Amino acid sequence: MEHFEPIVAIDVPDKRRAVQLFDKLSNDTEHMPIIKIGMELFYAFGPGIVKQAKERGCRVFLDLKAHDIPNTVERAMAQLGRLGVSFVTVHAAGGSEMMKAGLRGLKQGAAEAGNSVPKMLAITQLTSIDEIILHNEQRVSGTVMDSVQNYARLADESGLAGVVCSAKEIAAIREVTNPDFLCITPGIRPDSNSHDDQKRVVTPRQAAEMGSNGIVVGRPITQSADPVAAYKQIRYDFFGDK
Numbered sequence: 001m002e003h004f005e006p007i008v009a010i011d012v013p014d015k016r017r018a019v020q021l022f023d024k025l026s027n028d029t030e031h032m033p034i035i036k037i038g039m040e041l042f043y044a045f046g047p048g049i050v051k052q053a054k055e056r057g058c059r060v061f062l063d064l065k066a067h068d069i070p071n072t073v074e075r076a077m078a079q080l081g082r083l084g085v086s087f088v089t090v091h092a093a094g095g096s097e098m099m100k101a102g103l104r105g106l107k108q109g110a111a112e113a114g115n116s117v118p119k120m121l122a123i124t125q126l127t128s129i130d131e132i133i134l135h136n137e138q139r140v141s142g143t144v145m146d147s148v149q150n151y152a153r154l155a156d157e158s159g160l161a162g163v164v165c166s167a168k169e170i171a172a173i174r175e176v177t178n179p180d181f182l183c184i185t186p187g188i189r190p191d192s193n194s195h196d197d198q199k200r201v202v203t204p205r206q207a208a209e210m211g212s213n214g215i216v217v218g219r220p221i222t223q224s225a226d227p228v229a230a231y232k233q234i235r236y237d238f239f240g241d242k
């Protein structure tokens, strides 16, 4: 089973702060985190910000959560395949045709640029969603667990490398997917932290015990007075001495 270094979500509004965090976090070359660039940074600074993270030796998780008609996602993913990132994301709610088209585009873009193919992950139910939102707003009957399990099966059948989910759903996902299917888990909060807008939350240790292949952590690190110390503590809680 493959495990990844913690994925740090750099959700900050300005380039100077982002690059400062890339610099601080890439200093520990033995256990360098994977840098997650999301909509906030990418919409503001585009591929240039990806390049700046890569120049510091960081692997990049580009979390743009594509969700559109298959043709649009295929063409968008072809562009992302050219960037040399390690992970990209799409919403499983876009359906299997969209996910397959996205993967096709990603492979084509990566091949044209001579890059290896990034791992494509499907967002299942965002970790900010709970059963109240699922029932009252999405009008989905059943549990969050059922919905996440269904999306994971669909993503696996569509050829994706894995899903983004809460660690709480990993056991249910493993029942219906291939053994090497990845479960990457945000909604991570060390005991003392507030949950912010996250609903399905576990600690780094619980995520490890539940079988997470990699944790995604943002604010508990980026808003800490000492982001490097916060990262190291979270990494230790997830991996122990490894």
Ligand SMILES: O=c1ccn([C@@H]2O[C@H](COP(=O)(O)O)[C@@H](O)[C@H]2O)c(=O)[nH]1
Pocket (backbone or CB within 6 Å): 009, 011, 038, 123, 125, 126, 127, 128, 164, 165, 186, 187, 188, 196, 198, 216, 217, 218, 219, 220
């Ligand atoms: O279901 C999901 C999918 C993606 N995310 C992203 O992870 C980070 C979490 O940040 P925190 O500050 O640790 O809450 C953020 O970039 C989200 O866009 C998620 O939380 N849940």
